[in-house]
Amino acid sequence: MEPFTFASSSELRIPVAVKVNRLEGYEKPLPYSTLLKRPDLRHRGSNLSPNSELYITVQPFADSKPLTVHSQTPYKHFKNGRVWNQWLTLPANYSTLPANTQLAITVWDLSPINPKGGDRHHHIPFGGTTIPLFDEDATLRTGRQKCRIWRHKAADGYSDTTTPWQAPRKRGRRGQYEETVVVDKKQSRRDAELERLVGLMKKHEMGEITETKWLDQMVFRQIEKLERQSVKSSTRPKTTSHPTFGAQNGEANGEAKELLCAEGDADHVDGSFFLYLEFPRFDHPIVFTDHEYPPPPISSVHAPPSQNTAAVNFKPPPEVQLGPGIHSDGNSTSDTDGGSRLIHIYDPEVGYADNPAENKHRRLIRGQRNALDRDLKPNPKMRDFLNKVMSYGPTVELSEKERDEVWRFRHHLARDKRALTKLVKSVNWNEQPESRQAIALLPKWAEIDVDDALELLGPGVQTPAVRAYAVDRLRKADDEELLLYLLQLVQALKFEPEHAKEDDETDSSLASFLIVRSAANLKLGNFLHWYLMVELDDEAPSQSAKNKKLFARVSYDLMKELDATPEGQARRRVLLKQGELVTVLTKISKEIRNSRADRPRKIEQLKKMLADPKNEMLTMNSLPLPLDPEVKATGVIPDECNVFKSTLSPFYVTFKTDKGEKYPLIFKTGDDLRQDQLVIQIIALMDRLLLKENLDLKLTPYRILATSTLAGAVQFVPSAPMSAILGSAKYKGSILGYLRFHNPASPDTASILGVRKEAMDTYVKSVAGYCVITYLLGVGDRHLDNLLLAPDGHFFHIDFGYILGRDPKPMAPLMKLSREMVEGMGGSTGTADSQFDAFRQYCFTAYTTLRRSSSLILNLFALMQDAHIPGLSAFGSDSVRKVEERFKLDVTEDEAIGFFAQLIEREMGAWGPVLIDKLHGFTQGWRA
Known part of the structure; x- marks a missing residue:
């Protein structure tokens, strides 16, 4: 099998478009006898001139229902033929259409006299046609299309349409469709030649035939001439004139004739019209693919499990007595009970929305102080169930049953440090009686690990008492351990409740904890300051104004705390000196990066800037480096610098330390080092x-230390x-x-x-x-x-x-x-x-x-x-x-x-x- 390349319709997110080219056809003029019976017909535009003004509407249908409003061609005056050459765009994308989409295309005629009376609706259908958007192989139709127009009928767009775009084939004796037999051999040869030319024209449009403009125009005019002759020759259709599927031929002809008689046009059936359309072409065939919707979540209301199920049953299922004609399997065994059966109705809210009855039951049970819960202990089977719940990772969401059982055995689980995070997930914090009981358990709980404390400081926990409990656990960590989590704790500041007290000195919030600990330790204060500076960087457009205000307040409070003690004032001066150092290094890096000189010249330029007294890089008063505050720099060595081969031109610089050692580092701008810093x-x-x-x-x-979103320093390891x-x-x-x-x-x-x-x-x-x-x-x-x-x-x-x-x-x-x-x-x-x-x-x-x-x-x-x-x-x-x-x-x-x-x-x-x-x-x- 040859390879077949195609695209799926679900990925085609562009509006549906169709080009209306021209209308070709011929019919005999109305006889005077008809005009005498229907005087209003002489005022119709199509009866006054063979090139009268018509307009066309296109509307998509599926399952006999319209999908959108219709699109309409603008007014156009015709001289020699009804040619629009107009693209119409429908308000629907290909990706949203079902496979049975049809375009109902109606050509409208103008009549100053409404045949049904009244002053409204002075347009009547000239004819209509209905064409499926996808073919039998579920492939999107492309290119030129020739659609038959059913006179005096508006396109209906029904699943069993009465205005198909192609004349239906005649049914054979065995019920199968057969092709219509054409008697005129000359017409048959002309149609075969026309079909061959149309096929070549499609190849030409796809680029498979070389383009020759002067010759192509001559061929196109000849093809249009042959098409007009073919239409004119078929003045009397060889198949059923107006089909109605699902009825016998006699009935269909009778209904069609009666409909034409209602129009006063019964004798005017000689003639045929065809509308030439064009659909967009794509590089590959477009095959229909439906959007796969996710299955609805499992309802929290489960059917009673069978005896063979492996689920945990803590009490026998209730007895259910079914009424007459209703059986547990939903079927009836006989017709004597009335033939009734249990009907399953899909409720879209089941699984998505909470069950109000269950919520009410849970509030009543949890809201009351049940003294029995204090001494409640699980049996072996329930103990295994709870141990399984305790082993879940932080990303696992608990089911309703798991939450209920964790709450029921909360007093027993208080001795398990892993269970606190599961209890927090099981509590409905919007219910005051329930939340008060949970908060009262916190002092009695076994001391949790740091990983659980970090989980309680995440975005899923907004209760101040629980977050304060997690902060109290962090107070027991030493400064070195706290430094390992400081980067994440700064991010956790975003999740603090808005109503947390900011001005209260006894506030137990995370922000005040970090400020107090960082003010007492140079290393912690150094990194907290620079982490906050990155969040306050003006070149970080993704940071919201609310978060910037939050980090600015924490940075201000840190400086205020440092100013409160003489030692803190000295540390604040160190942070200011570090800021000046980073500013100079950033300026030098940008100049080196933007310089168009070659690498040796960039190295010489770097040495001059480092040795320039204006930059104050040669001597420093034992300044703790931002990258490692335990290292105190006394100056740089300009001769021991280098510029790396890279687009961003990061440079290498060596610092002298107060211990007489050397500390090399790499500084770069234009690159986001926060991800490397995290890793x-x-x-x-x-x-x-x-x-x-x-x-x-x-x-x-x-x-690694990111000093802003696009700058930072990296320790150099030989x-x-x-x-x-x-x-x-x-x-x-x-x-x-x-x-x-x-x-x-x-x-x-x-x-x-x-x-x-x-x-x-x-x-x-x-x-x-x-x-x-x-x-x-x-x-x-x-x-x-x-x-x-x-x-x-x-x-x-x-x-x-x-x-x-x-x-x-x-x-x-x-x-x-x-x-x-x-x-x-x-x-x-x-x-x-x-x-x-x-x-x-x-x-x-x-x-x-x-x-x-x-x-x-x-x-x-x-x-x-x-x-x-x-x-x-x-x-x-x-x-x-x-x-x-x-x-x-x-x-x-x-x-x-x-x-x-x-x-x-x-x-x-x-x-x-x-x-x-x-x-x-x-x-x-x-x-x-």
Whole structure:
């Protein structure tokens, strides 16, 4: 079968259009006998002139009902023929039309005398035709169409239309349609030739025949002449004149004749008219495809389960007595009971709207203080049910039954720290008695973890008492732990209730908590200040005015808190000095980026600007750097700067520290570093989670700080990209050669594969750690230029512009594990010195460890959904689910390990990443 390329109608979101070309036809003039019977006929436009003014209306129908209002041709005066050449656009898109759509096209004649009397409706139908928009194969009609006009009848648009666009075929003896037999052989040959020419004309319009304008015009005029002759020759139709489907031929002819007699035109049946239309053409055939609507949600009212069901039944179903003629299966077994049966009626509100009876019952039950609930304990079956509910992740919505059972056993669940978030989801906070009971339970609840506290600070919780409880849990975290979540906590400020107290010093809101803790710690205050500056950036158009006002108020309160103490005043001066430093670096970066000079000249320009006394970069009074406030800079070294080969021209600058050391960093403008900042923060958090389990995978969470939405600083880590290592003869084009060069084996130290043991362990552990982390975060665009290796064996990734599975290249791997990376640890053949098995075990341990902390990671991503970060905004509310899918929380731990083992084997043997690396290397070489 040859390949067939087509497009679906559901994607064709353009209005329906039809071009009305011309009307061709001939009929004998009215005899005087008819005019004597009907004097009003002599005043009709079509009886006065063969080229009288007519107008046309087009209206879409489906299932015998109009879909929209009609469209009408403008007034036009005809001289030699009724030619419109007018495109009509209907107020409906192709994507919204059903497959049985028909266009009812009526040609209207003008008559100053209304045949039915009265002063209105001085237009009468000249004729009509009805053409389906899709053919028998559900393909959209395109190109030229020849439609038969049924005289004196308006197009009806019914499913069984009486005005079909083609004359119906005659029924044979066996009920099948047969073609009409044409007696005139000369007319038959002329029609065959005309059909051949029309087919060639369609090919010409599709571009399959070369265009020759002067010759084409002659052919087109000849074709029109043949069409007129063909119409004129068919003055008496060979088929039934006015069909009515579903009736016998005699009845149809009788009805048609009676209708014509009503028009006073019974003798005037000699003649035929055809309307020539044109539909738009497309590059591919348009095939009808219906929109698939999502199934309605399952009703909260369920039928009584059968005895064999596996559902949990806590009490027997009630007895139901059915009336006469009604059976539980909805059918009747005999006709003696009246033939009645149970009728199922679809209610669109079931599943979408709450059941008012259930809501009333729930309010009555939950509103009263039931003393029995305090001592209520679940049975073993109910305990298993509740444990299953407690294991749900933060993205799972609880069903009505789950919410009811969590509320019923709330006193028993108070000892389970995981259950508080489930209780918050189960409470109707709009009901005062119910919310008061839930708030009274908060002091008695077991201390929750930080991940649950972050979930309670999300957009789904608006109760101030619950958010204050979550903030009280955060007060117990030390400053280093709080720093891991500070980026998300700043975003959580958006979800604070509007009626929260802002001026009360004893306010327990999140904003006041962050201000007090940040004012007491230089590091916290430094990062809180810069996170707020990014949110207040004027170049962030996606930030709403309401949120900007909120962050401005928090920033003002922070400065006010710092001014309250002498030590705080000094810290505020530090923040001001940092702002001046970032302003100078931003100005220099923009000048370097906008300069049209080559790279060596840009480097000289950078050195001059850094050494310029006006910029005050040579000497600093022990200024804590915004990127790392624990490092105090005393000045820059202009000679140790560089400009990278990149479109944005980021530059490298080295700072002198008060300890006599050097601190290099990269500063760039024109790029949004907030996404890289988020990924590095998650990597630092995962490193802390792994270290808690005594698993040190030698990760390198270098520092990134976005100083605005389009500027920021990046810590520089001395290292080499994989592309340079594999292309270097000094390292013999291998990772193992690089490790041996920088960490040679010696008799005094242990070694593996000729590499010092500590360096090889660092390499194997860091590769395993980044394989797991980049898989979980869905980091894309992985090539040999953004995989770096430090001389001491630390392997790490950079450039996180694509996350959550997005990748600009096809055939992208789920995890970057190339053959060269495996060969660097001795290969996967299982030799004595190969570290591949140790690498696999590190991967499995890291994956299972991070799966146990999945709720914390998912809650951090949930708080960042509204941060307008490009990588998260692309998925909207599904961004958290993208990460959750990779944790495989629906399988056991052993099954998850088996899955990851298969992933390692698959990515090692994949040829797609190899091809991507070669193409990327070729592209970079061509650009250079």
